[in-house]
Amino acid sequence: MDYISTRDKNLKISSSQAIVAGLSKDGGLFLPETIPSFSLAEIQAMAKMDYIGRAAQVLSAFLTDFTKEELTEYISQAYRREKFPPKEVAPVISLDAQANILELFHGPTCAFKDFALQLLPYLLTASLKKNGVNKTVVILVATSGDTGKAALEGFADVPGTKICVFYPEGGTSNIQRLQMTTQTGENVMVFAAKGNFDDAQNGVKRIFTDKEFAKALDEKGFLLSSANSINWGRLAPQIAYYFSAYCEMLLAGRIALGDKINIVVPTGNFGNILAAYFAKRCGLPVNMLVCASNRNNVLTDFITTGTYDKNRDFYLTSSPSMDILISSNLERLLFMLSGQEDEKIRELMNQLVSCGRYTVDDLLREKIKAEFACGCADDGKTFETIGEVYKKTGYLCDTHTAVAVRVYEEYRAATGDKTPTVIASTASPFKFAGSVLPALGEKPQGDDFDLLWALAEKTQRTPPPALTELKNKQERFTAVVEPKKMKDAVAGWLDVK
Known part of the structure; x- marks a missing residue:
């Protein structure tokens, strides 16, 4: 299966090459030229497998450079019991007659990013070997909170790799920050970047498209790659857990084979819900995808109006992993729904860079609205939902999951849609204890660990x-950099002039 760039569909590479590159040289994102499909019989067969088998089945259809045996070995190592204790790996919990919670936070960093970032080191190092690359790969990551720690945890001390993470100064929870700044490993580096996540993400993208810097790195034996969801190797593993959720619903008798489900995802960068869209395109019976935003509701406005406009106030919220105004993965969706019109995508992305906004045509807007519903919840609604859900059901949501639950409740009330629904729960509530406690009527007192x-x-x-265990760990990384100095920070760390 060939992979193509969203900005040049004539640029074709293999899946392993796409994983190594991360981002296309033209600034576009890689995605498969054609989408594989799964029949209902194949989905029924998956229901009889464990999570390892389901993930291997899905990924082998996308990553055709790898044998199914290779993928099964990598997946078995990535999701082994000491890293993902629950037998189901991604359990589905019934919330009410229609709503079900897909718990994606049982990995080593307590967030859904573990599914991709525990597996990516295996895929990347194998891809390097398959392509005869003998350089040290340098992973650059911009994070709004969870990706950074998950990437650091996955790549720490992996031979042939180095990893550098940038997080927005003051833009994560303190627990999220400590997870990154206390990271062990001889090949890791962490910087706080002034500004917000978008500033950090744009800084990373500028480094990737700096040809002179790439040449300097090459001369030192380094090769840049990414662990953000711009890398297909990050996005593909997330498709698998939506298939697994459907299988768990089948096994629990919540649906019959062929019944459609809704999927609700709290998202800022659009990667997690895009994985659900890929699952639907592959044949998973999905009715509606519901995009849930916090107060930074750029995606809600876009799906509603067809205009994407990042020229707005930026808010620090209780759901910091969604505090994003530039949703990079939206580019992949626009490319697919436009019929792979790369020229149109280049024009839209250039408009985003030059004036901070773009508007899609009416046909594309209607295609988006046919696939996606949307909504947003500010902190007030988020806290209210945490308290109400806990009181009614005993289920404890983190702040991001609560955004998704609230948006789903409002969608269901407005539409009367009683389709069985899976809501992605993306983080442990304990990562945001300072926000969850007040929602339960408790006054936060003490430090993060008291909370x-x-x-x-x-x-x-x-x-x-x-x-x-973070309480007893020493912070290793305290440097703060301006976004325009991020390249210099990386160069200094790698001793590249």
Whole structure:
């Protein structure tokens, strides 16, 4: 299967080459030229498998450079029991007659990014070998909170790799920050970047498209790649857990084979919900995809109006992983729905760079609205939802999941849609204890670790050791850089002039 760039569909490379490159040289994103399909019989067969088998089945259809045996080995290592304790890996919990929670936070960093970033090091190092690349690959990551730690955890001390993470100064929860700044490993580096996530993400993109810097790196034996969801190797593993969720619903008798489901995803960069869209395009019976935003509701406005406009106030919210105004993965969706019109995509992305906004034509806007519903929830609604859901059902949502639940509840009330629904739960509530406690009527007191244990006592739950153990770890990385100095920071770390 060939992979093509969203900005030049004539540029064709293999899946392993796409994983190594991360971002196309023309600034576009790679995606498969054709979409594989799964029959209902194949989905029924997946239901009899464990998560490892389901993921291998899905990924082998996309990553055709790899044998199914290779992928099964990588997936087995990435999702082994000591990293993902629950037997189901991605369990589905019933919330009410229609709503079900897909828990994606049982990995080593307590966030959904673990599904991709525990597997990506295996895919990347194997891809390097398949393409005869003997250089040290340098992973650059911009994070709004969860990706950074998940990437650091996945790549720490992996031979032949180095990883550098940029997070927005003051733009993550303190627990998220500590997860990154205390990271162990001889090949890791972390910087705080002034500004917001978009500033950090744009800084990383500028580094990737700097040809002179790429040449200097090459002379030192380095090759740039990405662990953000701009890298297809990051996005593809996320498709698998939507197939798995459908299988879990089948096994629980919540649906019959062929019944359609809705999927609701809290998202800022559009990668997680795009993975659900790919699952639908592959044949997973999906009715509606519901895009849930927080107060930074650029995606809600875009799906509603067809105009994407990042020229707006930026807000720091209680769901920081969604505090994003430039949703990079939207480019992939526009490319697919436009019929692979790369010239149109180049024009739209150039408009975004030059004036911060673009408007799609009426046909494309209607295609988007046929696939996606949307909504947003500010912090007030988020806290209200955490408290209400806990009181009614005993289920404890983190702030991001609560955004999705609230948007789904408003969508269901407005439409009367009673389709069985999967809501992606993207992080452990203990990562945001300082926000979850007030939603339960408790006044936060003490430091972040006091809050962890206060939430544990309030809810009679055990906080993840990966979070409580941070208290005794030494911070290693405290440097702060301006976005325009990010390249210099990377060069200094790598000793590249």
